[in-house]
Amino acid sequence: MLILDCPYCGVRAEETELHAGGEAHLKRFGPGSSDEDFHDYLFMRENPRGVHFERWRHVSGCGKWFHAARCTQTLEVFGTYSAQTTEPPQQITDAISAKRPGWTWRGLSD
Amino acid sequence: MSEAVSALNGASFAGLARVEETGLGGMITLRGDFASAAFRAAVKTATGGDLPDTRRIAFGDRGAVAWMSPDELLLLVDYAEAAAVTASLARDLAGEHHMAVNVSDARACFTVNGASAREVIAKVAPVDLAPGQFAPGDFRRTRFAQVAGAFWLDEADVFHIVCFRSVAAYMFNLLSTAAHPQARVGVYS
Numbered sequence A: 001m002l003i004l005d006c007p008y009c010g011v012r013a014e015e016t017e018l019h020a021g022g023e024a025h026l027k028r029f030g031p032g033s034s035d036e037d038f039h040d041y042l043f044m045r046e047n048p049r050g051v052h053f054e055r056w057r058h059v060s061g062c063g064k065w066f067h068a069a070r071c072t073q074t075l076e077v078f079g080t081y082s083a084q085t086t087e088p089p090q091q092i093t094d095a096i097s098a099k100r101p102g103w104t105w106r107g108l109s110d
Numbered sequence B: 001m002s003e004a005v006s007a008l009n010g011a012s013f014a015g016l017a018r019v020e021e022t023g024l025g026g027m028i029t030l031r032g033d034f035a036s037a038a039f040r041a042a043v044k045t046a047t048g049g050d051l052p053d054t055r056r057i058a059f060g061d062r063g064a065v066a067w068m069s070p071d072e073l074l075l076l077v078d079y080a081e082a083a084a085v086t087a088s089l090a091r092d093l094a095g096e097h098h099m100a101v102n103v104s105d106a107r108a109c110f111t112v113n114g115a116s117a118r119e120v121i122a123k124v125a126p127v128d129l130a131p132g133q134f135a136p137g138d139f140r141r142t143r144f145a146q147v148a149g150a151f152w153l154d155e156a157d158v159f160h161i162v163c164f165r166s167v168a169a170y171m172f173n174l175l176s177t178a179a180h181p182q183a184r185v186g187v188y189s
Ligand SMILES: [Zn+2]
Pocket: A006, A007, A008, A009, A010, A011, A058, A061, A062, A063, A064
């Protein structure tokens, strides 16, 4: 069972009160972009064993979207943070570096 | 004029706790900027209450104010007053970014009362209901088994639940089953 702290209402919510929203920090390619960029935006996703960044929604609670950084292998949660950002904040990447030295994820790394 | 009735006409069940549909309640969904002085003043005018802290409910002389999310409140007022209060909120907040909607007829209200009330709710909602963890004045949006709902605890240790009217029968059956006399767990006693 995954347990995440909602950064908006402060509830320590278990998975059944949340809705998974897929990979975090996608850059949207829409009208005017190349076919290749649009294809990658639509279909290409990270599927790591280890550090991962995701979107979640506190669907049965305050209703807000937020971000979570966690380990897909152990379910360890490194932290949750605001949806109003295009990259994880320093405190989250620091927390990951402390636990998983040398981690990488898309363009991000230790 | 038609006579408004609640979804279950005041159905009740007595078991480990007493479950009761409490009839029509006035409810207004109000969204806006909590930091705005005009918004806070409008809430005060509507209910007599101040803005509650996060996940709390505040009471005024004409109603209550529940924290739903960082930009959403649920105002609880007299059913008969809800339409008029909604209209005056719209007047008070003209020019402010906001939304005020009378949702009274979209909702059902229940109480769960008695020594095992905490246990009855804990069976069906993923919330820590230990006495020190959920106190009078606390308010929580969550799910009750398969349906969305919100609840709070009043000073008399009575739980109040609101949910969508369309799932009122489900909620009543769910709570009644959890309160079945032979379904006692005794986790909080
Ligand atoms: Zn939340």
